[in-house]
Amino acid sequence: MLEISGLHTGYGEKRVLHGVDLTVGEGEVVTLLGRNGAGKTTTLKAVMSLLPAMEGEIRFDGRPLKKVKTYDLSALGLSFVPENRGIFPSLSVRENLELTRSTRREVADGWTMERVFEFFPRLRERLDNGGSQLSGGEQQMLAIARGLLLNPKLLILDEPTEGLAPIVVKQIHERLMELKKAGLSILLVEQNFGFATTLADRAFVLGRGEIQWSGPSGDLRGESEIQHRWLGV
Numbered sequence: 001m002l003e004i005s006g007l008h009t010g011y012g013e014k015r016v017l018h019g020v021d022l023t024v025g026e027g028e029v030v031t032l033l034g035r036n037g038a039g040k041t042t043t044l045k046a047v048m049s050l051l052p053a054m055e056g057e058i059r060f061d062g063r064p065l066k067k068v069k070t071y072d073l074s075a076l077g078l079s080f081v082p083e084n085r086g087i088f089p090s091l092s093v094r095e096n097l098e099l100t101r102s103t104r105r106e107v108a109d110g111w112t113m114e115r116v117f118e119f120f121p122r123l124r125e126r127l128d129n130g131g132s133q134l135s136g137g138e139q140q141m142l143a144i145a146r147g148l149l150l151n152p153k154l155l156i157l158d159e160p161t162e163g164l165a166p167i168v169v170k171q172i173h174e175r176l177m178e179l180k181k182a183g184l185s186i187l188l189v190e191q192n193f194g195f196a197t198t199l200a201d202r203a204f205v206l207g208r209g210e211i212q213w214s215g216p217s218g219d220l221r222g223e224s225e226i227q228h229r230w231l232g233v
């Protein structure tokens, strides 16, 4: 579904990625792990056409994304939940969700507001609250809900657990597990090793701008040397 091959990118003169290869298959959950500053967010930015690929290629459903603009990616089936969650603080929960209307991919049996509230009942209770009044966990739920309303084929999440209390992390884990069971493909960037490796089928470890290890998540849990060297676990 998603194929990143030989990706080089960075910021101006500064190269951050030196040939990254990563794939996400249909119905698969994949996690990209690495230390702070390894280039995980940079990889996602390249997928979302927020940074140009200096070398290499990114394909989605076989189609090269090089010339596709960020705002056209949701129509192809890519949904991105950024690290800062991208909630509009002055808009209500309802308004934040309604913003997806113009860019969503129309599919039969897609996500509706009602379905989103069944999935995250807390959001229904907070419907008319402003984005800035929400807790961190509620904001993350809203950000994921917004991503789902676009009816993605692939949901991309950048550090969804960042700054959240353990109980909320557990709730988010449980919700993502539910999406996985329903067959949604997910690409997850995380710092929380346990969260990521218990959710993902496969893991990629990024270090020095390249993939240093990849394989089944269960195998990575047994690789203490790799964990220590590239993740500081």
Ligand code: ATP
Residues within 6 Å of the ligand: 011, 014, 016, 034, 035, 036, 037, 038, 039, 040, 041, 042, 043, 191
């Ligand atoms: P983190 O967990 O801290 O978000 P990360 O693996 O996502 O880490 P990136 O945010 O991709 O890392 O950053 C990779 C490198 O690129 C870092 O050295 C960072 O300082 C640099 N970098 C990130 N954004 C920019 C930018 N806008 N301009 C210049 N350099 C940047």
